[in-house]
Amino acid sequence: xxxxxxxxxxxxxxxxxxxxxxxxxxxxxxxxxxxxxxxxxxxxxxxxxxxxxxxxxxxxxxxxxxxxxxxxxxxxxxxxxxxxxxxxxxxxxxxxxxxxxxxxxxxxxxxxxxxxxxxxxxxxxxxxxxxxxxxxxxxxxxxxxxxxxxxxxxxxxxxxxxxxxxxxxxxxxxxxxxxxxxxxxxxxxxxxxxxxxxxxxxxxxxxxxxxxxxxxxxxxxxxxxxxxxxxxxxxxxxxxxxxxxxxxxxxxxxxxxxxxxxxxxxxxxxxxxxxxxxxxxxxxxxxxxxxxxxxxxxxxxxxxxxxxxxxxxxxxxxxxx
Amino acid sequence: xxxxxxxxxxxxxxxxxxxxxxxxxxxxxxxxxxxxxxxxxxxxxxxxxxxxxxxxxxxxxxxxxxxxxxxxxxxxxxxxxxxxxxxxxxxxxxxxxxxxxxxxxxxxxxxxxxxxxxxxxxxxxxxxxxxxxxxxxxxxxxxxxxxxxxxxxxxxxxxxxxxxxxxxxxxxxxxxxxxxxxxxxxxxxxxxxxxxxxxxxxxxxxxxxxxxxxxxxxxxxxxxxxxxxxxxxxxxxxxxxxxxxxxxxxxxxxxxxxxxxxxxxxxxxxxxxxxxxxxxxxxxxxxxxxxxxxxxx
Amino acid sequence: xxxxxxxxxxxxxxxxxxxxxxxxxxxxxxxxxxxxxxxxxxxxxxxxxxxxxxxxxxxxxxxxxxxxxxxxxxxxxxxxxxxxxxxxxxxxxxxxxxxxxxxxxxxxxxxxxxxxxxxxxxxxxxxxxxxxxxxxxxxxxxxxxxxxxxxxxxxxxxxxxxxxxxxxxxxxxxxxxxxxxxxxxxxxxxxxxxxxxxxxxxxxxxxxxxxxxxxxxxxxxxxxxxxxxxxxxxxxxxxxxxxxxxxxxxxxxxxxxxxxxxxxxxxxxxxxxxxxxxxxxxxxxxxxxxxxxxxxxxxxxxxxxxxxxxxxxxxxxxxxxxx
Numbered sequence: 001x002x003x004x005x006x007x008x009x010x011x012x013x014x015x016x017x018x019x020x021x022x023x024x025x026x027x028x029x030x031x032x033x034x035x036x037x038x039x040x041x042x043x044x045x046x047x048x049x050x051x052x053x054x055x056x057x058x059x060x061x062x063x064x065x066x067x068x069x070x071x072x073x074x075x076x077x078x079x080x081x082x083x084x085x086x087x088x089x090x091x092x093x094x095x096x097x098x099x100x101x102x103x104x105x106x107x108x109x110x111x112x113x114x115x116x117x118x119x120x121x122x123x124x125x126x127x128x129x130x131x132x133x134x135x136x137x138x139x140x141x142x143x144x145x146x147x148x149x150x151x152x153x154x155x156x157x158x159x160x161x162x163x164x165x166x167x168x169x170x171x172x173x174x175x176x177x178x179x180x181x182x183x184x185x186x187x188x189x190x191x192x193x194x195x196x197x198x199x200x201x202x203x204x205x206x207x208x209x210x211x212x213x214x215x216x217x218x219x220x221x222x223x224x225x226x227x228x229x230x231x232x233x234x235x236x237x238x239x240x241x242x243x244x245x246x247x248x249x250x251x252x253x254x255x256x257x258x259x260x261x262x263x264x265x266x267x268x269x270x271x272x273x274x275x276x277x278x279x280x281x282x283x284x285x286x287x288x289x290x291x292x293x294x295x296x297x298x299x300x301x302x303x304x305x306x307x308x309x310x311x312x313x314x315x316x317x318x319x320x321x
Numbered sequence: 322x323x324x325x326x327x328x329x330x331x332x333x334x335x336x337x338x339x340x341x342x343x344x345x346x347x348x349x350x351x352x353x354x355x356x357x358x359x360x361x362x363x364x365x366x367x368x369x370x371x372x373x374x375x376x377x378x379x380x381x382x383x384x385x386x387x388x389x390x391x392x393x394x395x396x397x398x399x400x401x402x403x404x405x406x407x408x409x410x411x412x413x414x415x416x417x418x419x420x421x422x423x424x425x426x427x428x429x430x431x432x433x434x435x436x437x438x439x440x441x442x443x444x445x446x447x448x449x450x451x452x453x454x455x456x457x458x459x460x461x462x463x464x465x466x467x468x469x470x471x472x473x474x475x476x477x478x479x480x481x482x483x484x485x486x487x488x489x490x491x492x493x494x495x496x497x498x499x500x501x502x503x504x505x506x507x508x509x510x511x512x513x514x515x516x517x518x519x520x521x522x523x524x525x526x527x528x529x530x531x532x533x534x535x536x537x538x539x540x541x542x543x544x545x546x547x548x549x550x551x552x553x554x555x556x557x558x559x560x561x562x563x564x565x566x567x568x569x570x571x572x573x574x575x576x577x578x579x580x581x582x583x584x585x586x587x588x589x590x591x592x593x594x595x596x597x598x599x600x601x602x603x604x605x606x607x608x609x610x611x612x613x614x615x616x617x618x
Numbered sequence: 619x620x621x622x623x624x625x626x627x628x629x630x631x632x633x634x635x636x637x638x639x640x641x642x643x644x645x646x647x648x649x650x651x652x653x654x655x656x657x658x659x660x661x662x663x664x665x666x667x668x669x670x671x672x673x674x675x676x677x678x679x680x681x682x683x684x685x686x687x688x689x690x691x692x693x694x695x696x697x698x699x700x701x702x703x704x705x706x707x708x709x710x711x712x713x714x715x716x717x718x719x720x721x722x723x724x725x726x727x728x729x730x731x732x733x734x735x736x737x738x739x740x741x742x743x744x745x746x747x748x749x750x751x752x753x754x755x756x757x758x759x760x761x762x763x764x765x766x767x768x769x770x771x772x773x774x775x776x777x778x779x780x781x782x783x784x785x786x787x788x789x790x791x792x793x794x795x796x797x798x799x800x801x802x803x804x805x806x807x808x809x810x811x812x813x814x815x816x817x818x819x820x821x822x823x824x825x826x827x828x829x830x831x832x833x834x835x836x837x838x839x840x841x842x843x844x845x846x847x848x849x850x851x852x853x854x855x856x857x858x859x860x861x862x863x864x865x866x867x868x869x870x871x872x873x874x875x876x877x878x879x880x881x882x883x884x885x886x887x888x889x890x891x892x893x894x895x896x897x898x899x900x901x902x903x904x905x906x907x908x909x910x911x912x913x914x915x916x917x918x919x920x921x922x923x924x925x926x927x928x929x930x931x932x933x934x935x936x937x938x939x940x941x
Contacts, residue, residue: 015458026474133346136607140546140600142553145573145592152585163581218720224676225715226735226786227708230700240725252463259466263554267577278558281473293470297462304461316770317724 008308012301019297020071024064027286071294077287081280086287090273090295095175096166097265097272101257103179103188104195108253112203113239113246119204120211120242121234132208138201143260147194147267154190162187164269191268195260199253206249210242217241243314251307255300350604357598361420364413371410373565378405384579387586400586402575408586412594415569418562419595422479423549426486427541433487434494435537439525441495442502453499456492464489468551472560479562482555486548493540501533535613542606546599553595569595621692622649623793623826624673629686629696631665631672638898642668642681644850647924650843652793653824655817657837657858659873660847661894666830669847670796672696673828674713675703691793709739712787716799718779722771728782729767735789754785759815777808781815788819795820796828801836813840834873838862843930846870849895849905852924856931866927866938868910904936912937 034051042050051057058066070076076086119128155163167184169176178184214220215238223237262274269275273292280288312318370377382405386393393400399408441449459467468485475481505511506529514524553570555561557577562568567575569591576588631643642665650656658666671677673688675695688695690711695703707713715721722731732754733747742750748767755763758781771779780800787795800816801809817840820827829840837844837858844861846854846869854867865871872890892909895901904922907913916936924932 015461018458023470026470029474136346136603137596137600140550140603141596142550142557142570142573142592144554144557144577145588145595148573148577148580148588149592152580152589156581156583218715218717219723221676222713222715222721222783223723223734225674225707225713227704227706227738228734229704229738237723241723255461256463256465259463259469260554262466262469263558266558281469281558281560289473296466300461300463315725317772 008305012305015301016294016297020068020294021064023290023293024067027290028060028063076291076294079280079285079288081283081285081288086291089276089288090291093271093273093276094295095177096270097258097261097274099177099179100188100191100195100264100270100272101254101261103192104257105199105254107192107196108200108203109250112200113207116204116207117211117234117239117242120208121215121230121238123208123212128208131204135201135204138197139205141197143194143198144263144267146197147191147264150190150194151267161190163190164267166270191264191270194267195257195264198260199257202253203246203249206246207242210245211238214238214241240314244311247307247310247314251303254303258296258299344608346604347608350601350606350608353597353601354605357416357420357601360413361417364416368407368410368413370407371414373414380405384584384587386584399590402572402587403579408572408590411567411572412569412591415567415572415591416594416598418479418566418568419549419552419570419598422482422486422552422562422568423545426483426490426548426552427545429483429487430490430544431494431537431541434491435498435530435533437491438495438498439502439530439533442499443506443521443525443529449499452495456495459489459492464547465551465554468555469558469560472555475560477560477563479566482552482561485555486551489551490544490548493544494537497536497540498533501536502529505529505532539606539610539613542602542609546602546606549595549599549602569598622689623652623654623691624650624828625687625689626669626673627687627689629669629672629688630684631668631677631681632684633681635680640898641850641900643672646686646847646850646852648845648852648855650794650826650828652826653821654843655820655827655829655841657841657844658828658830658847659832659834659837659844661832665847665850666832667798670713670798670828670830673794674707674711674796675700676713705739708735708792709790710792711794711796712790712792713796714780714783714787714798714800717803718776718783719803721783722779724771727768727770728774731771732782732786732789735786739790750789754789755782757788757819758782758785759811760785777804777812780804780812784812784816784819788823788825791823792825794826794828796830798830799832800829802831802833809836816840834862835877846873849900851905851934852932853906853934854932855924856928860928860931864928864931866931866933866940867935868912868939869906871939904934912939 034047034056048057056063074087078084079086079089082089115131119131122128151163154160165187167178167187168181169178169184170180171177172180178188211234220233220237223233228237258274261272262277264270265272265275266278273295276288277292279285280292365371382394382397382401383403385397385401387400387408388395388398397407397409399412401407402411437452441452467489471485471488472481475485511524511528514528519528552561552568553573556568556570557574559574562571564571572591573588573595576584576586576591580588626649627647629643629646630641633640633642644665646665646669648656658669660666668677668681672683673690673695675698677683683696686696690706695706698706722728729748729751732751736742736747736750751767752763755766760766760778760781766774771782774782784800797816801812804812813836816827819825827840829837831837841858843857844855845852846861846867848869854861854865854870861870862874865874869890876889890909891911895905895908901908901918903916903918903920904910904913907917910917914937920936922934922936924934926932927938
């Protein structure tokens with residue numbers, strides 16, 4: 001067990017290292033950041049001085065070395081736009097993104113699993129076919145357009161819900177969360193629903209496909225031959241076997257949600273990491289882009305690891321190796 | 322001639338065609354695709370205005386609502402945008418761009434991915450390890466994010482979008498093809514070809530490749546739809562197509578800016594078209610998947 | 619015989635598929651007494667498994683029981699609803715499948731899966747259930763049963779798994795066990811053990827056993843009565859000795875002759891020429907006629923019916939072979 005953990009941690013660090021290299025290399029293509037730091041009317045000398053200060057006159061490898069050293073200290077530099085440490089900016093905005101992602105995921109799971117089980121167990125019924133067409137529609141929709149439509153109908157036309165922004169927050173475990181306030185929920189509903197669409201559809205389809213395959217297995221017939229009720233056949237025998245692909249996709253979906261949160265936050269002016277990223281891309285605010293990518297890469301790596309551990313809990317045949 | 326006729330006859334008698342005709346969604350899906358094919362090919366000639374021709378635009382016509390509403394203009398069926406551009410014309414041209422990007426991206430990804438998968442599967446060893454390692458690392462990140470990241474470095478441009486999509490899309494082909502290649506490699510016909518002295522290249526191209534293609538058909542179909550959506554998202558965020566070549570996604574972005582003023586037609590219609598297009602692709606892809614999947618039989 | 623436990627009359631189970639109607643079981647009659655072992659023999663695709671599934675009520679669409687009656691212990695089964703059938707399955711009638719590797723749910727312990735039947739049909743408490751599990755595992759010859767209760771299926775070998783499955787089938791003292799090719803997927807050496815164990819258990823508990831297999835040698839060892847099926851119909855039916863030593867149908871004879879002999883002189887393996895016909899387009903007349911070396915015009919024109927050639931020995935052939 002300890003051996004496995006060490007191996008995995010080394011792997012994760014390896015991946016993060018590769019990501020850091022890629023991010024660094026790509027970012028160096030985005031142009032010379034010196035111009036972001038100095039006033040418009042600087043002289044050539046001042047620019048050269050600034051460049052030396054930023055360490056941009058040194059060889060590429062050295063620059064990377066400095067970068068990596070700083071990263072390991074948690075120092076990603078200061079945002080060009082906000083003049084604050086980039087890391088702090090991300091940390092401040094993380095709870096907003098996380099709560100939206102979690103609410104969206106909860107919506108997706110709570111709806112997708114039962115619907116998927118039903119559609120997989122009774123694939124021929126009209127209701128199942130309707131569910132499948134609906135889910136297909138769900139993955140065909142551009143999420144930002146859905147968000148816009150929801151805003152237009154529910155907020156602009158009918159004034160039922162706020163059209164943008166995050167609600168008031170309460171502090172919990174040192175984080176400011178808006179789901180702890182009633183008005184916070186009014187604000188989070190539309191973005192979370194918008195974000196959940198695609199994941200809901202995908203989870204539903206995976207559950208259904210998994211159920212259909214599992215239902216054809218011999219042990220299902222054997223369970224029926226024992227006289228098991230159809231309910232227990234579905235939820236006890238079949239569903240647990242379906243969970244393995246579902247859990248994989250769940251992990252990937254969590255990553256997707258964080259990625260698509262960038263768009264949702266932009267539409268709803270939600271003050272999370274995603275909106276920060278988009279704004280930073282517009283402003284070519286390199287440090288913030290870098291810290292966002294590294295931070296998010298770290299989250300993904302942890303998610304993948306957790307998913308692998310969850311497998312072993314579900315399926316006794318899988319051993320951690 | 323006889324051969325073609327017999328192929329068509331076999332197809333019409335086949336189970337796949339039978340299932341197709343009985344399957345409402347398959348027929349609907351291909352109907353939608355046929356519609357879009359029509360739009361893409363004949364659309365521009367049906368619409369009076371070329372939205373890229375600045376000279377043909379009239380600013381006085383800006384933000385006209387759809388023709389059936391009060392204040393609408395019968396010349397502009399779906400209304401106009403801020404520059405007086407006909408929304409319908411914009412959509413028609415936008416469809417072409419979106420579809421072009423989706424198909425080209427799929428094509429490039431599939432070629433690259435299949436090639437890498439064949440090499441990895443056939444030759445094995447270090448080449449295989451390297452390719453698969455990269456694939457694994459890449460797979461732990463959402464494609465949208467990778468594409469966004471690449472485009473944030475590249476800024477806008479259709480060619481750059483294609484590079485980004487290829488960088489994201491090759492993985493699934495490589496993995497699938499590698500798996501199939503590995504199992505085909507064990508089969509006797511490959512060993513027979515090796516013994517007969519055929520050069521590797523010929524073995525791969527003429528013997529292995531045709532047998533690994535079937536699962537790719539479904540993947541490729543679905544990927545076109547997914548690429549169209551990714552491009553739309555990138556364009557919406559401003560890191561997709563350039564302003565001079567608006568795809569449907571960029572049209573929606575333009576519409577977003579005025580949505581809060583109640584000018585809904587600038588975003589509703591382009592979005593509906595993307596949805597319809599991707600939906601049609603997915604319907605058809607779903608049908609293909611169910612037909613070509615032996616495990617569900 | 620006294621009132622038979624199981625009586626099947628004119629059973630027809632058809633599958634309505636895209637490519638046509640598959641008449642998997644097309645008019646089958648037989649009876650089985652309490653404590654009797656009946657062997658159902660035939661080539662793959664002959665309808666044997668479908669017969670078993672029809673009796674236990676596990677035929678799913680596009681299959682359907684088209685005609686006939688199934689009488690079990692004085693009740694009709696073929697017209698029962700799913701809920702009533704469910705109460706019978708696992709308790710009065712149980713079934714064993716061919717592949718022990720896939721019959722058990724890989725994610726649950728065998729204790730869970732053994733206790734499932736008990737929880738469904740009986741009301742023992744937890745410790746009673748556990749005791750019964752241990753007792754059953756002992757009966758089927760699993761060493762150190764207490765320590766193996768919490769194991770998962772993948773921790774057992776194929777033969778062991780099949781023993782567990784047999785244990786599950788016998789848990790509630792069913793009146794009838796249907797075994798569909800129970801030893802086909804096992805090593806030959808294990809096969810003999812399992813069969814011997816099954817026979818012993820079944821005779822001890824006075825359970826009836828319907829043994830479905832393509833292997834006549836197995837049936838010769840185990841069964842009291844035998845029915846031979848071909849293309850959904852019974853071609854010969856009778857007591858073990860009648861069939862094995864005195865078969866009258868050319869197909870049965872062909873099956874017997876194709877068993878490799880371990881003693882004596884044998885030059886070539888005998889086989890029945892030709893292949894099983896496409897079940898969707900059976901020839902008119904006797905289904906076996908195309909492959910039968912004795913067939914005549916009448917065989918090809920008219921389908922033979924089962925006629926008694928002896929006490930409790932029936933053959934469906936226009937020209938049954940001499941003894």
